[in-house]
Amino acid sequence: MVLAIGAIAGSLLRWQIDNNLLVNALGCLVLGMIFSLRYRKDSYLLIGIGFCGGLTTFSGVISDSLGLISNQEIINAIKLITISLITGLISMALGFVIGLFIRSPKRFQLLLLDLYHQVRQRF
Amino acid sequence: MFELISSNPRAYQSVAFGAILGAYSRLKVSNHLLHNLNQKYFAISIVNILSCFLLGLFSSLKSQCYENCLKDFDYLFFCVGFVGTFGTFSTFILEVFESLIEGKWRLAVTLALVSILGGLLFMYSGILLGRF
Numbered sequence: 001m002v003l004a005i006g007a008i009a010g011s012l013l014r015w016q017i018d019n020n021l022l023v024n025a026l027g028c029l030v031l032g033m034i035f036s037l038r039y040r041k042d043s044y045l046l047i048g049i050g051f052c053g054g055l056t057t058f059s060g061v062i063s064d065s066l067g068l069i070s071n072q073e074i075i076n077a078i079k080l081i082t083i084s085l086i087t088g089l090i091s092m093a094l095g096f097v098i099g100l101f102i103r104s105p106k107r108f109q110l111l112l113l114d115l116y117h118q119v120r121q122r123f
Numbered sequence: 124m125f126e127l128i129s130s131n132p133r134a135y136q137s138v139a140f141g142a143i144l145g146a147y148s149r150l151k152v153s154n155h156l157l158h159n160l161n162q163k164y165f166a167i168s169i170v171n172i173l174s175c176f177l178l179g180l181f182s183s184l185k186s187q188c189y190e191n192c193l194k195d196f197d198y199l200f201f202c203v204g205f206v207g208t209f210g211t212f213s214t215f216i217l218e219v220f221e222s223l224i225e226g227k228w229r230l231a232v233t234l235a236l237v238s239i240l241g242g243l244l245f246m247y248s249g250i251l252l253g254r255f
Contacts, residue, residue, distance in 0.1 A: 008139045008148035011208050015138050015199075019142070027213040035217060049150060049214075054142050056212035058171040059178040062242040066179075081239055088216040089223075096220075 002042055006050020013055055020060040021084055025091040027056035032095025037103055137196045149209050164222070164230065167214045168238035174210025175242035178202060179249025195201015 024088050031052040034044060060086050068077035101108045149170055156166035179200045215238060222231040 003146050003150065007142040007208055011138055011142035011145075011204055012135065014207060015203050024212045024216075028216050031213040031217055032220070035220075050146055053140060053146060053149060053211040054208045057207040058210040058212045058215060058238070058242065059206050060175045060247070061212065062175045062239070062246055063133040063140045063178055063182065066243055066246050084212075085235060087218075087221075088212060092213075092216050092220050 002046045003050045006046045007054040010051040010054025010056075014057060017031035018062045020057060020064060021087060022086060024056045024061070025087050027052045028092040029095040029098075030055075033099040033102070034095075035092075035101030038094045133196060133252060134199055137200040138204040141200040142208045144232040145205040146209030149211065164218055164234060165237070167211065168234060168241070171210045171215060171238050172241040172245050173208050176245040176249040177209070178206045179246035180253045181206065183253030 010027070017023050031048055034052070039047070061081065065077040065080050065105045068074075068080060100111070152173075153166045153170055156169060157163065181198070185198050185202075195199045215234075219234055222234065
């Protein structure tokens, strides 16, 4: 039941936005947040599998690139796939960092300071 | 044409029902692959490849027999609702991200390549099957 609610919301949003790149970036951002917040079973089912799984689509990206390949624009198809992969990874990393910040802002500050000192020592 | 359909409440219904079906079947298939066949990393890519095959099949069926076998609401139900929810991009990126964090570069590259090339291949075979 929980899964169904998330899936309906996600897929209706995807249908209304109708832009694969934007939708995938948004879903990856939310899933990265959920992944770093370490939610329990039910909320993960609602937001992670239901909402994010319904919002993002793999087959849309592949069908776009297959359309480009059939028009003999192979370079554009490779560009499209790499851009969507990199956007997904970057937005997931961003979501991961946001989730860390929400979980404990103080520890996040310490982590940033630690990182800053490490970078300064190295260069 | 698309604006005409999207003003109809039945369109929302068909997308929503397709989404419920797609989400449940993705959960069942990936759980089966995880627990019974011990495919820890490749479960979601197998689901994605399957969804690509189905999308190729349905879209070529839609373009082949215009009015008879797949109408617009059925297209929304199968392609936008069911297949779009069955294949997921976010969990795929999560697997790649996890293996990158753990420092397994080779696994991440293999995962991405296998899902993308397999998806392209299976979508093309689905299109061919739909024409046949």
